[in-house]
Amino acid sequence: MLPLDYERSQDRDIIVRDRFDGFRREFLRTLVTPEVIEEHRRSPLGQHSERLERLLIYFRQRPLDERYAVKAVEPFRKYQVVRLSGHRGTSPRVVDEAIYASANDAWHGLFLHCIRDLLET
Secondary structure, X not given: OOOOOHHHOOOHHHHHHHHHHHHHHHHHHHHOXXXXXXXXXXXXXXXXXXXXXXXXXXXXXXXXXXXXXXXXXXXXXXXXXXXXXXXXXXXXXXXXXXXXXXXXXXXXXXXXXXXXXXXXX
16 A cells, blocks of 8 residues: 555545645556666657556656756757746756757656656656
8 A cells, every 4th residue: 555645635635636646646657667768769759669658658747847848958969857847937857967969868868767766757
């Protein structure tokens, strides 16, 4: 059984959604393998295996303040991974100082941040 913070809300919908999300995250952690990470590194965009596609769908459905994005520091030359604020008018913040030479490398860096978040929570 996953620990839930029931004092946070008495709204049953929120409690059920949190429980579902916990079970979903637990399942998705089993899908993270070196093969899936390598598959994403080789081709961050396009058609993927079912395992990788499930992970990507989950990451795309996260609340806006939990998502990452790729920022072009210098178009076609330098890219960074940023975390969205989730609030209109608030700029995304840089998550690390890594500079990627291609957009595909940056997309893979973004994926690794998402994987790390999934495995740590």
